[in-house]
Amino acid sequence: MRLDISLRKKLGDFTFDAAFATETDRVGIFGRSGSGKSTLAHMIAGLIPPDGGHIELDGEVLYSSERRISLLPERRRIAVVFQNAHLFPHMDVERNLLYGYRRTPPALRKVDPAALIAVLDLGALLGRRIQALSGGERQRVALGRALLASPRLLVMDEPLSALDEALKYQIIPYLTAISEEFRVPSLLISHSLNEMRLMSEEVVVLHRGEVTGQMTPEELARQRMGWTRAGYINLLRLSPPQAVDDLYGYAFGDCRLLMWAGRRGETTFELSSKDIMLFKGHPEAISARNLLHCTVVSVSAMENRVAVELDCGGQTLIATVVARAAEEMGIGPGTKIYAVIKASAFRPLF
Numbered sequence: 001m002r003l004d005i006s007l008r009k010k011l012g013d014f015t016f017d018a019a020f021a022t023e024t025d026r027v028g029i030f031g032r033s034g035s036g037k038s039t040l041a042h043m044i045a046g047l048i049p050p051d052g053g054h055i056e057l058d059g060e061v062l063y064s065s066e067r068r069i070s071l072l073p074e075r076r077r078i079a080v081v082f083q084n085a086h087l088f089p090h091m092d093v094e095r096n097l098l099y100g101y102r103r104t105p106p107a108l109r110k111v112d113p114a115a116l117i118a119v120l121d122l123g124a125l126l127g128r129r130i131q132a133l134s135g136g137e138r139q140r141v142a143l144g145r146a147l148l149a150s151p152r153l154l155v156m157d158e159p160l161s162a163l164d165e166a167l168k169y170q171i172i173p174y175l176t177a178i179s180e181e182f183r184v185p186s187l188l189i190s191h192s193l194n195e196m197r198l199m200s201e202e203v204v205v206l207h208r209g210e211v212t213g214q215m216t217p218e219e220l221a222r223q224r225m226g227w228t229r230a231g232y233i234n235l236l237r238l239s240p241p242q243a244v245d246d247l248y249g250y251a252f253g254d255c256r257l258l259m260w261a262g263r264r265g266e267t268t269f270e271l272s273s274k275d276i277m278l279f280k281g282h283p284e285a286i287s288a289r290n291l292l293h294c295t296v297v298s299v300s301a302m303e304n305r306v307a308v309e310l311d312c313g314g315q316t317l318i319a320t321v322v323a324r325a326a327e328e329m330g331i332g333p334g335t336k337i338y339a340v341i342k343a344s345a346f347r348p349l350f
Ligand SMILES: Nc1ncnc2c1ncn2[C@@H]1O[C@H](COP(=O)(O)OP(=O)(O)OP(=O)(O)O)[C@@H](O)[C@H]1O
Pocket: 011, 012, 013, 014, 031, 032, 033, 034, 035, 036, 037, 038, 039, 040, 191
């Protein structure tokens, strides 16, 4: 999609004045609470009027103060999914799902209900009342209903915030499958770096109503690695594993990672940069199951620690170690090093 936005809006003491353009199909809007994310979502969907500016989607002007254009929300064909699924309580799941579909002219329908129901795994729920659904199921129905209206853009305003961790990671693969299968561009609003990394290709950073950056989710994660106590988290997307004795083996570039965490066949893992130990020489007789031969790509300082970017058989990992240790080991770009990781250090997401 091509989205070009420049908008101004004053709300009490808060001033929104932000501009960005993107050509990616999965855009993330990232910012802290109160940075103006929801205000932006509402203006894009036509739910609140901007004070000025323009919105262009794939070459069509949805709003332009200069040209006095402001398409009605229904003419914009932008679907919005909010934090709490707003479903029709008097209709069952199926009628909720088909609500927008039936109102979409056949020529514009590009999402097949049966295929969507399969992707979102809603087949068994079609006859259920909305009150009898869990939070995660409601959110899946809300997504399904939004997509069946075949929108040109799906705006998701903190769609996972109301869900607990486990449910959140159940929904994310569905969202990814949807965007791959039905090719509906999306704009995801969230204050979660994790969600940005898992679900967007490009991130627009909002701060106090202004755009302060536009970058890849990986760049955002690296930029923020010194900002939180958790530090940098490596995100690993791997192919399905093979059983190796009582562990699971995952291909990782030219290396293999052994874990005992992937019991349910998960392929996406988090690995804290703090859980990677570095050795200058080959350590003897260690209990950790993963010993990767890597080359240091870069070393960057973060307060009293350093982040060491490693190339491990063609894959990247970032380890953080205390600055003194890196100094004593003489680590610098090009240093050959062993990275040691316990099989239990990998956190399976989905
Ligand atoms: N109708 C209003 N009148 C006055 N101020 C408002 C109004 N609506 C929103 N604001 C203020 O505008 C700012 C941006 O709000 P917005 O909801 O867009 O932020 P947000 O980034 O989505 O936050 P959150 O992540 O907490 O949902 C906030 O400071 C909010 O208090």
